[in-house]
Amino acid sequence: MKEITVTVVDPVGLHARPATVAVNAASKFKSDIQISYKGKSVNMKSIMGVMSLGIPTQSEITISADGDDEEAALETIKEVLQAQNVIG
Structure with a gap:
């Protein structure tokens, strides 16, 4: 298992448009991909999550x-998140 920790720099945070792009990118991989914030983890292949x-x-x-x-x-x-200017 590998992980990265990044800081969200978009003034609006991780909002719908870049989140959708990131979810679509994650969905192309076979690996189990999770995103965690404040101790809560969700499947990164789920836009609702x-x-x-x-x-x-x-x-x-x-x-x-x-x-x-x-x-x-x-x-x-x-x-993808860097291209969307969500992370620095």
Whole structure:
């Protein structure tokens, strides 16, 4: 299992548009991918789960992946969130 911890810099936080893009990216991988915020973890392949976390700006989140393609999954998700200007 691999994980990364990043800080949300988008002034609106992790909102619907970038969350949808990130969920779509996560869904392309076989690995189990979780996003954690304030001790609560949800499946990153579920838009409802991700949105239920209500992640505001300047929050530290942890994204973890467990499976055959875990490294590629984390790298892709990180790139997607950076491209959407959600994380620094």
